[in-house]
Amino acid sequence: MLRTLLFVGTNIAIVMVLGIFLNIILPIFGVSLGDTSGLLILCLVFGFGGSFISLLLSKWMAIRSTRAKVITAANTPMERWLLQTVQRLSQKANIPMPEVAIFPSNSINAFATGASKNKSLVAVSTGLLQHMSQDEQEAVIAHEIGHIANGDMVTMALIQGVLNTFVMFFARLIAGAISSFVARGEQGRGLGMFAHIAVVFVLEMILGVLASIIQMWFSRQREYRADAASANLVGAPKMIAALERLKQSAEPELDGQLVAFGINGKRSEFFASHPSLEKRIAALKGA
Known part of the structure; x- marks a missing residue:
C-alpha cells in the first residue's frame, strides 16, 4: 500500500537538504557544537520546518x-456514489467535504492526506472499487474520513518534527565529539572537518531508522482509532468485513508517506505503519 514513505520519503529528502544548509549557517549565527542551546533551537526550527513543508506538499505529492x-463532477454512477458517500460520511463526522480522487492500482487500497481538515483528500484505488462490495467500500472510506476527523495528518507532522529535531541535534552532538577527537592539532583539522561531515551523514541515517520505529508505533495506534471511527460511522460489521477482504488480498502496499494514511500496510512488525489485520479485527470485535 501506498505510504510511510511519501510523507516520510518527502520529509527525509527535505530534512537532508535542510541538514546541509544547517551545517552552513551554524557559523553564520555564531553557533558552535558546544553551544547546545543554540544548536537545539536551530534544529527545532529546521526539524519542524522540514516536517511542515512535507505536510503542505502532501496532497500534491500524493x-x-x-x-x-x-x-470534480461525477461522470459515472460509481463516481456519483463515491462523491455522495464521502459527502455523507464527512457530514456525519462533522468535517468539511474532502476532495475525492481515484488512482489506478490493482491493489485494494485507499488513503487520506492533506495539510488540514479543510484541505484534505480521500483517494481510493480502482482495485478497491472493483473487488470490494459497496458496504466494504463504505467502511474503508469511513476509515479514511476517521483519519481526517482525528487530525492524523497534523499529528504525524508534529511527531515527525520532534523526531527530525532529535535526529539533527544528536547527530551533530555526537559527530562534534568524534571529529574533535580525530582532529589533533593543526595537521588534523582537515581530517576532523571531513570526519564531522561524514559522521553527521551516517548518524542521521542511523538515528533516522530509530526515529522511524517510533513513528511507526504512533502510526499503528492511529490505525486502531481510524478503525474505531469507521465502526462509529458505518458499524463495526462493515469494517470487519472490509478487513477480512483485505486479508484475502496479496497485492503490494502503497509507497511512501501514504502508507501511514492508507487502509492496508504490510511490513515487518517493527517498521509496520499498520497493525496486523488480525489485531485490527480483534480490536473491533472487542477481544
Whole structure:
C-alpha cells in the first residue's frame, strides 16, 4: 500500500537538504557544537520546518505519485456514489467535504492526506472499487474520513518534527565529539572537518531508522482509532468485513508517506505503519 514513505520519503529528502544548509549557517549565527542551546533551537526550527513543508506538499505529492484523478463532477454512477458517500460520511463526522480522487492500482487500497481538515483528500484505488462490495467500500472510506476527523495528518507532522529535531541535534552532538577527537592539532583539522561531515551523514541515517520505529508505533495506534471511527460511522460489521477482504488480498502496499494514511500496510512488525489485520479485527470485535 501506498505510504510511510511519501510523507516520510518527502520529509527525509527535505530534512537532508535542510541538514546541509544547517551545517552552513551554524557559523553564520555564531553557533558552535558546544553551544547546545543554540544548536537545539536551530534544529527545532529546521526539524519542524522540514516536517511542515512535507505536510503542505502532501496532497500534491500524493496525487502526482499515485497518478490519481480528482473527481470534480461525477461522470459515472460509481463516481456519483463515491462523491455522495464521502459527502455523507464527512457530514456525519462533522468535517468539511474532502476532495475525492481515484488512482489506478490493482491493489485494494485507499488513503487520506492533506495539510488540514479543510484541505484534505480521500483517494481510493480502482482495485478497491472493483473487488470490494459497496458496504466494504463504505467502511474503508469511513476509515479514511476517521483519519481526517482525528487530525492524523497534523499529528504525524508534529511527531515527525520532534523526531527530525532529535535526529539533527544528536547527530551533530555526537559527530562534534568524534571529529574533535580525530582532529589533533593543526595537521588534523582537515581530517576532523571531513570526519564531522561524514559522521553527521551516517548518524542521521542511523538515528533516522530509530526515529522511524517510533513513528511507526504512533502510526499503528492511529490505525486502531481510524478503525474505531469507521465502526462509529458505518458499524463495526462493515469494517470487519472490509478487513477480512483485505486479508484475502496479496497485492503490494502503497509507497511512501501514504502508507501511514492508507487502509492496508504490510511490513515487518517493527517498521509496520499498520497493525496486523488480525489485531485490527480483534480490536473491533472487542477481544
